[in-house]
Amino acid sequence: MKQPHLVPLCRQAIEVLKDLHTVTGSGQYLFPNPRCRLKPMSDNAILAALRGMGYTTDEMTGHGFRAMARTIMDEVLGIRPDFIEHQLAHAVHDPLGRAYNRTSHLLERRKMMQQWADYLDNL
Secondary structure, three states: OOOOOOOOOOHHHHHHHHHHHHHHOOOOOOOEOOOOOOOEOOOOHHHHHHHHOOOOOOOOOHHHHHHHHHHHHHHOOOOOHHHHHHHOOOOOOOOOOOOOOOOOOHHHHHHHHHHHHHHHHOO
C-alpha cells in the first residue's frame, strides 16, 4: 500500500489557497479541469501555461521548477537533501541501509518550506 504524502505548507501558500478557495469554491479539486470540474487539471496544464507565456521546453518545464527548487534549497539555502527529497516525494535512500525508514521530518520540512517561500519573496 502506498504511503500518504503529507505536504507542510508555508504561510504564503496557505494565504494563496485561502484566496483560491474563493474562486474554486467547495469543489473536490483546488485546480479543477476547466472542461469538467469533477476531474483535476491535467498534467499538461502547467506546460501549456508556460508555452502560452512564450517559454520553450528548452527554457522551462513544470518539472524544471522542481529541479530549480531542489538545487537552490540545497546549494543556496543549505537545507539537508533528505528533507528536500521527502518534500518532493522522492525515494529517500537510507545511508545506513535500513529498509524500512519511514521518517517524514514534518517539522523540519515545514521550516524548509517557510525558508523557501521567504527566499522567493525576497527575489
